[in-house]
Structure formats: C-alpha cells, structure tokens
Amino acid sequence: MSRPRIVIVGAGFAGYRTARRLSRQARGRADVTLLNPTDHFLYLPLLPQVAAGILEPRRVTVSLSGTLRDVRPVLGEADRVDLEAGTVHYTDPEGSTGTLTYDRLVLSVGSVNKLLPIPGVAEHAHGFRGLPEALYLRDHVTRQIELATAADDPKAAAARCTFVVVGAGYTGTEVAAQMQMYTDRMTRRRPLPGGVRPRWLLLDVAPRVLPELDERLSRTADRVLRQRGVEVRMGTSVREATHDGVLLTDGGFVESRTLVWCVGVRPDPLVEGIGRPLERGRLIVDPYLQVPGHPEVFACGDAAAVPDLERPGEFTPMTAQHAWRQGRVAAGNVVASLGAGERRPYRHRDLGFAVDLGGTQAAADPFGLPLSGLPAGLVTRGYHLAALPAGRARVVADWLLDAVLPRQAVQLGLVRSWSVPLDTASPELARVPGAPEQPHAHHLSPGPVTRADIPAEGDS
Template structure:
C-alpha cells in the first residue's frame, strides 16, 4: 500500500497505470493488533481501506496464486472463484509473511494465530466468552480449563498479545461475582532462552519479571510437544489443559513465492539487491517480509545480513521503493535502501511497556507512551491517526470495553434456532 501510495503521488498523469492485488480490501497495521484485541482501539481503525487511499490506482480484490515473470503475467483468483491472468510491465512483490507452523500434534485444530484483524477480533471475543462460560459452570475441571490461556512464542507479537489480553481479562473479572483474577492461569512458552530478541537482553529479563509479577507463568527454553484436544504437553514434562492456545511462534515468507520464477533464498524470500531490485531479473522489485534485502547497517559485521521482517523496515522500504521505480521509469538509477536503526518499543498492557530507542532504554509508563507515540506516527493516513487517538482518549475517560460479541462468529445461530422452532 505504501509503495502504491508513493507511486500515485509521484507519477504524472498517464505516465503509468498502477494495479494493486490483495485478498483483503484493506491494509492492516499489525503493531496495533494487540490493542485492538484488548479493546483499547476500535478494530476498524487499525485497517486502511485501499480504495479510499489509492484513488489513482486500480484495486483488485483477489489472491495471487502464481507469477510468471518471464511472461509478465500474474495469476489471480478472484473472490467469486474465477481465475484471471493480469499482465504487467513492472512487478512489485509485497506478499508479506504468514504464520510459521511446526508439526505439533493438535496445532491445526487448537491453535489460534495472531496475524490478521479477524483473528484479533476473534481472540477478544473468545477470551471474554471463556470468562462468561467459567462464571456459569459448577464443574471445577471445566472451569480450570476455560480459564487457562496459553501463548506460544515470545517475540513481539506473542509478548504484546499476551500482555494486552491478560490485562483486559484481569480488568474484566471485576464485573463477575463468581470470578477472581487469581482464578485465571496465563502461560507463555518460548523455545529460546529469552524473549523479544530485538531488544537488549536486560529489557528481555525485565519483561519476563514484569509478566511473572502479574502471575503469568513463563517457560523459556521450552517447546510444546503436543496440544491435542487442548491438552498441552511441554518437553520439560509439564502438562495441563487449556481452552485457549495462541500461536505466535514466528513468521515465514508467503508460500505463494514458491509458485513463481523469481530467485529465492533458503528461507523462501525473494533475493534482492540493496536497491530492492530482484537479483538477476529486470523490472521486478520486492520489499517487506517476503524480501531478502541486504541490511547495509550490518554488512561490516555480517556480509550476508538481511533486513528483519518488521513493520519498521517494511514502511521505510516501501517509501524508498516507490522513488526507485519512478527513477528507473524516467531513465535514472535506483538508490540503495539504507536505514539507521531507530530501536524497538513494546506494550506490556495499559500504562506498561519497554523501549530501546537510539540506545536509550526505558521501562514502565514512559516506554508505554513512547510505544503509542511511535506507532500512531507511523499509522497510515491522517484519518486513522485521529481515530486511533480518539479511541485512546475514550478508553482513558470511560475505561475499556469488555463486552464479548461472540455472536459474530456464528451470526445465524439465533435465527436458525427460532426458525426451527
């Protein structure tokens, strides 16, 4: 979206035609998914409608299933199921990433990913509905299972999802006469020996301590062996039942890339130059999570270093990419993508966070404020920046909303019950 936005601003009238193909009619700002799931931000405000902002582009809602760059065509499956071939002169591959899965028994059936706005809304309703169910049952085993929540993966997505959802659920228990905060069990499982490798180790240690002080169990250097029927088995011998299992154990490049004639690295990403041109291929570019773009800030230490899959890189690359494409179209030369590492910020729930920005580390309320300030500044469009800010103001004045709208998962259930008598 950012690349197309830059192109429509820089290209002259009739100089080129820009077509954007995406299975969703919007772009999701993923760093705000945890707050959307926790009720601090309205879910609609963390997505940007493509047709509204890309007024000079053609937006095609469909899924790319194949790219034949030699023939300059992309195969697109439209929403109604029909297949069409879309021709092009210049290709930009920005397919992003998908959840990385492992062959763990029960994962496909029990795991809930955290990559889309739909999954964020589902998780919010799911967690609150578990509280509703637990408050009405007399079965202690079922109650314990309903109130056990597991997050697998200690990267940014996992830590923020865990912290925000636990914060929301703990706040919600005040409205239940039969529930107490101590009735809930929240568990983090991470295969590595630390969480959030993007920040300095001391902040990772601080994050774990903060989570443990809130009663969250943190299993580091631990792997999940099985989760069949919600029965979680860890490789250290720990076993328990959980009704909610959230999977955030990393990402991988979109598997559609395997169905292209573009050069890929060992991780399935498109091989690119530092200017984001696809290596050895004319008129093809790539950026974001699906692109192996050399990280020039680290090449002195590691010549093979590539940019990490993060929103920070994706947004910056897209802006540089649109400029490079225009330069090449007009006979110029592209410029390499360089960046100065700004740092990292993470929310640990309302008024809590960690930050490591330009070598300065912060914790608690200050870090939480830095997290919000940074991400609202990066949120696309002034419209969405204002809406997010007003959501925060409303949540501060009137407290967060903790109502479950689980009916949206099966909206016809009540009507079907009535019509069947």
C-alpha cells in the first residue's frame, strides 16, 4: 500500500514549522511535499537590517532542501485548491502548471500587502514584504543620497533626502529606525549641499507608534525615533502620492521621491477561492486547526482564523509568532490524524514583545518586564538568534563586522523599480492586495526556542 500524501502549501513561518516537524514526526509514515514559490524560508524580522546594509541577504534565508530532511520541495505558486478532488493546482516559476494530490493538506499561504484606494500610492509607493523590496529600498535610498550630493539646487537635494514611511506598526517603525541610521552614516562622509540633512517621516492614523503593543514599549520607540530626528506624525496619513511628493491628510505637502508602504497585510487571496467560511479573509478552522467539514484539511498562520482559547469569541491575531506556534500544532495533529499520537488544540501564552530600533536601541518586555536601551537590544538580538533555524554564526559575524567597520553604501542594481510594484504582494514574488491591517509583531515565545524552532513577520 502507498503511504499517505501530505501536501503543505506555503513555506512561511507556519508552513516551514509544519514541514520541519513533519520531517521528523512523519518520517516513514507519509510522503511530505512542500509547495512554495521560492527554495527558501525567509526570516522576515531581520529584513530591515538587510535594507540597512547590516546583514547580507542570504543571512535571512533558510534553504528548504538543506534543512527539511525527507520533505520534497516543489517550486510553484498555488493557483487553486479543489477540496472535493483532493488536489492543489499550481504554476511553477517558468509558467508550467502542475497538480499535487493529497490525503492531508496544510494551508499556510500567509498574507499579502494591504493596498488602500489612495490616488497615486500603487504607482509611487513600494512595500516591504520580501528580499526584492528590501534590496530595492537600499539601492533607492542610496541613489537618492548620491544624487542629492551632486545636486546644485539645495531644494532638489532636500526633496531627494526626504523619506516617508507610512505605517507605524512593527515593520514601519523598524524600517524608519534602521534606515535613518543608514542615511545618517552616509551623509557624515558625504556632505549634502546647503546644509541639507536626511529627513525621515513616520506616518500613521493611529494615536501612537506601535499601537498594537504595550504603551510603555510604544513610548520607548517614540522617544528613540524622535531623539534621532525622525518626524513621528500620528493621526496623519497620505491623501495622494505623486512623483514629486505626498499630500498628507492634514493638508500639508511633503516633497519627496520615496514612499515606503508598511500599512499592513491581508490573508492571501487563495483562501477566498476555496469556498469555505471566512473571517475577514481568513479561513475559519476549529481549535485543532482543521477546516470544518474537511477534517483532512488543516490551515494555520495568516491564512487561518484560529479560535483564541485565551479570549473566547475572538481569533488569534495575524502575527508570525502565532504562525510559528500553530505550525507545530498543525504538524502534530496531522500525524495524529494518521493514527500516531493524540491531537491537541492550539493554545498560546504571550510572554512579551521585542522591537529592534537599530544600534543598541530596542524596546522589549520579556515576561512583562519593560526594557529599553542596551538590555532590550541584547534581549532582542538574543531572541532572533534563538529563533533562526540556521545560519546564526553568519548573522553574528555580520553584526560584529557592522560594529567595527563602516557599511558599504553602494548600489547593487539587482532589483529594478518595475519589478517590485506595490500592487504585487507575495512575500517574495507577486500578487494582488487589499484588506484589514494586521501587525507582524514579534512575540517572545513561551519557553525557550530550540535550535530547531523559530518565530516572528512574514511577511508570514
């Protein structure tokens, strides 16, 4: 008799964790296939450090074939899931189509950018959901500083050196913090005409920075950003984006050539076509992560509306930490459905958050203890090292080199503007956006994160 076929769709935090657990728990019991557009898992929380030139791009990637023993990776983008036929239809990177047949299915397709109907945003803004966007942002910001340095007109130079980040959640706050330090270092060695200095604006309609986090962490992040010179404008967003700048909702106009869109994400549209009940675009599952009426189908991560057993009547938020934990439970329940072990419901306990603000600055509250400055920085970086499934030594090496050597502020030219439009949104490839914002904050995991484990955004 042939062994059961398990298909996992998506290698974000939930999918990768599911595959990692199944590579051990289902060995010899089932054939496991992982469908994903790329050959790696992307550790989204460190992406701002890639954009700022602290980490090399491959440091935040984890090879699927190199870390998932006895799991067959298939490169492709899922197009359609047929629950009645038990099949997943996909398109590979070269445009060919294929079909995967399953006995157990784990949907962990994650999320895509949220795009609001604001004039000019789709044409002039860029998101921050994957390596291409991080590399593009670094090149773009570097280019603006270099063009401003050579400009004869201080006004034109000031426009090029004005950078607008929309969304003061986890991603936007870290991007503004890290990139402000990057441009500050650049201009120390390359004076700008007319005494112009880089200007960073962080906008959000929320009343405070990091509105989804504890107010003490919010105040810490706000203070650090303002001390560095970042203009934090709460209760303000973009009314219209143009080539020459952005019109704000308060009526002001900011001349700029850079608009970074970090306003949130929505569940991948793939789940809408499955034809099962949704909650704000997420596939409703039971506490065991199974789709009602289809016990052979599991869903976890941003694509799943998982009941929050700690808050009856609510669903767990779309955070990478929840996705990571749900992946572990999904793997165990899939194996239990094959007759090994007992299934268990998804239950969580938050032990805090960690936000890297660049340099030695961070905000964290492990076990509810609010920290800032160097102690928070150590906790945050230690958390990321514990969370990374592989490549820790290389990450530490890059951190040490960044501490003692100047960063190389050069354009690589690997990613062009047209290849990372905002209205495409898969973490690393392309798709269409729209829907409610959900933060990708980093929860500190309950209990130690082992070397085989991981948490965190996406990103998801």
